[in-house]
Amino acid sequence: MSDAHEEHESFIKTPxxxxxxxxxxxxxxxxxxxxVAQFVLSGYKGLDTANPEIIAAGIQPVAxxxxxxxxxxxxxxxTGVQVYKAACAACHDAGxxxxxxxxxxxxxxxxxxxxxxxxxxxxxxxxxxxxAKGGNAALTEAEITRAVVYMANEAGGKFAEPSMEDAAPAAAxxxxxxxxxxxxxxxxxxxxxxxxxAYDDAPVAAAPAAAPAAAxGIDGQAVYNKACAACHxxxxxxxxKFGDKGQWAPxxxxxxxxxxxxxxxxxxxxxAKGGNPALKDAEIKAAVEMxxxxxx
Numbered sequence: 001m002s003d004a005h006e007e008h009e010s011f012i013k014t015p016x017x018x019x020x021x022x023x024x025x026x027x028x029x030x031x032x033x034x035x036v037a038q039f040v041l042s043g044y045k046g047l048d049t050a051n052p053e054i055i056a057a058g059i060q061p062v063a064x065x066x067x068x069x070x071x072x073x074x075x076x077x078x079t080g081v082q083v084y085k086a087a088c089a090a091c092h093d094a095g096x097x098x099x100x101x102x103x104x105x106x107x108x109x110x111x112x113x114x115x116x117x118x119x120x121x122x123x124x125x126x127x128x129x130x131x132a133k134g135g136n137a138a139l140t141e142a143e144i145t146r147a148v149v150y151m152a153n154e155a156g157g158k159f160a161e162p163s164m165e166d167a168a169p170a171a172a173x174x175x176x177x178x179x180x181x182x183x184x185x186x187x188x189x190x191x192x193x194x195x196x197x198a199y200d201d202a203p204v205a206a207a208p209a210a211a212p213a214a215a216x217g218i219d220g221q222a223v224y225n226k227a228c229a230a231c232h233x234x235x236x237x238x239x240x241k242f243g244d245k246g247q248w249a250p251x252x253x254x255x256x257x258x259x260x261x262x263x264x265x266x267x268x269x270x271x272a273k274g275g276n277p278a279l280k281d282a283e284i285k286a287a288v289e290m291x292x293x294x295x296x
Contacts, residue, residue, distance in 0.1 A: 087134030227274030
């Protein structure tokens with residue numbers, strides 16, 4: 001009986017042994033907690049937590065909404081008028097950098113005489129101050145052709161406009177998908193981006209106060225790509241090139257309000273709102289702020 005009692009007797013026989021067990025248990029618990037914390041934080045080793053750009057990149061959402069037109073391929077083929085308004089109007093409405101104005105028969109006569117093929121070649125590849133495809137590389141040659149035909153015919157040309165079917169993908173002839181096959185999930189949207197103030201040398205009356213662009217969540221780069229890049233990317237008609245600190249310095253010195261007012265109302269060869277009257281004042285301000293930031 002005494003032997004059985006001894007087998008069930010605890011190995012802790014003195015107060016000193018009990019204290020040692022308690023201390024050892026605490027040390028083991030703390031050690032496990034430290035190991036778990038190191039494992040969780042190991043993926044952030046070397047992260048510069050003082051750098052706001054790195055922090056923003058780490059917490060940005062998977063998808064973002066981009067202001068501007070949908071991707072050309074996703075939205076389908078565009079008409080000549082649509083392409084003109086999106087890529088050509090900024091220069092051809094105002095005749096910037098020698099561009100023949102829409103509806104100017106005299107300005108277009110010599111160009112129409114060269115033939116449609118020559119006009120399309122110049123529009124697709126660029127010529128002089130005119131950037132290739134009006135600065136929008138996503139446009140197809142058929143879409144550029146329709147825009148050229150639209151402009152030429154508005155000035156007395158008689159060219160035949162390519163039909164929309166000519167540019168549509170030949171997916172109609174493809175076999176129908178198997179009913180059991182699920183449609184693939186859409187890929188995450190990507191944003192590329194840039195910023196853009198107007199080319200002005202002297203201050204003008206400030207535009208009506210608008211909400212801060214950043215607070216309004218407006219993508220200044222998307223507005224720039226849509227309405228400003230055609231001239232500012234290449235310095236067309238004296239427009240300060242994007243990111244050129246020397247060209248932007250005297251304009252920045254006039255103040256942000258002055259530059260925003262010029263961009264909204266237009267100045268010199270620069271049309272009001274980059275030739276896109278549908279843009280809001282806050283969107284123009286966001287583009288100006290982005291261009292200013294890039295030139296500082």
